[in-house]
Amino acid sequence: MxxxxxxxxxxxxxxxxxxxxxxxxxxxxxxxxDGSRTFYAVYDDVEGLARSSKVTINGLQVGKVTDIQIIDSRGNLAITFTVENDFEFSKNSIARIYGGGIIGGKSLAIVPTYEQGQMAKDGDTLNSEIEEGLLELVNDRLTPLQKKIENVIVSVDSLVNGFNEILDPNTRQNLRNSFASLDRTMASLENTSGTLNGILTDNKPKLDRTFTNLDEMSYNFNSFSDSLAEVNLAGIVNDFEEIAADLKNVAAKANSTDGTVGKLLNDPKVYDNLDRATKQLEQLLQDVKLNPKRYVHISVFGKRNKDYKPPKDSLK
Missing domain, CATH: 1.20.5 (Single alpha-helices involved in coiled-coils or other helix-helix interfaces)
Structure with a gap:
């Protein structure tokens, strides 16, 4: 034909x-x-998942995302994806969005369940889930740190404001004056140091002689110490002990009434007799002074002196 x-x-x-x-x-x-199976999952946010993103089961790529559409007025999204092999999993398995980083995009993983029941078929809608990616984890970790940094910045700002309030123009001027005074003080110390260096340089021979004399004095002191060490201190101490013992004996005898000294010091009769004799002697001298003719008298006829004056405080 x-x-x-x-x-x-x-x-x-x-x-x-x-x-x-x-x-x-x-x-x-x-x-x-291709005879692959088609499944669906519904999300309120696809976290940057795109068409042609890979679909994996236990890390093995088994398909890809074919379509993403908005399905209602609330903005919920329906994802259409394919599975290209005959791996069986339950209808209760989860379609999880995961991954995502600085460079790589999001992917879709099927987390299969193997419980007894109805198996997933072409056209079924699986349960949806979103796993936090690297950026979300970093954001979760950085959020508390951000708050702390903000608090630190606020504290530093308050501290700076406090310093600005303290360091007013008058305080700043005072600080400048203080630094200027410190500079002058350092200059004066430098001049003083130069003067001291000059004095030490001019008097170096005298200082050398002084230190030489100190060395000689130290040597003489050492010699005196050696001589002092050779003295029989034990004998001198024994002599002093004997003298102290003799003095102690003398004091004991003086305190007792056995000896002459003890009687003179401790017997009240001796004191009374001495006191009476002293008074009699005083009266005798007074009588001699008042009546000298009574004791020195030359008379041919032996007449008594009629002008006799008795001494005061005469003994009765």
Missing amino acids: KITREVKTAVLVLSAIALLIFGYYFLKGNNLL
């Missing part, structure tokens, strides 16, 4: 249309010749 030109043209056009449709879906990430 001869194929006409019109049939060939029709077959060519249909083939071109089929190739165009196949290429369109292929470019969109859908392979019309």
Whole structure:
């Protein structure tokens, strides 16, 4: 049977249309010749998940995300993804968005469950879940640190304001004056140090002689110490002890009434006799002074002196 030109043209056009449709879906990430299963999951936020993001099971890529659409007025998103192998998992398995970092994007992982029950089939909607990525974890860790840094900044700002209040123009001027005074003091100390150096330089010979004399005095003192060490201190101490014992004996005898000294010091009769004799002697001297003719008298006839004056306090 001869194929006409019109049939060939029709077959060519249909083939071109089929190739165009196949290429369109292929470019969109859908392979019309692939027998993979299609699943759905609903999220309120896809965390940056994009079309053509990979779908994994236990870390193995088994498909990709084919479509993301807004499904209601609240902004909930429905994700369409494919699974390209025949791995069986329960309908209660979880479609978890994970990953995401500074460079890499988000991915979708199927967390399978193997409990007995209905298995997932093409077109089912799986439970959704979002795992915190690197940026979220860093943000969670940095948020408390940010608050602390803000508190520190506020404290530093308060401290700076306090310093600004303290360091008013008058205080700053006083500080400048203090530093200027300190500078002058240091200059004076430097001049004083130079003067002391000059004095020490001028008097160096005298200082040398002084230190020489001190050395000689130290040597003489050492010699005196050696001589003193050679003295029989034990004998001198014994002599002093004997003298002290003799003095003690003398004091004991003086305190007792046995000896002459003790009687003179301790017997009241001796004191009374001495006191009476002293008074009699005093009266005798007074009588001699008042009546000298009574004791020195030359008379031819032996007449008594009629002008006798008795001494005061005469003994009765």
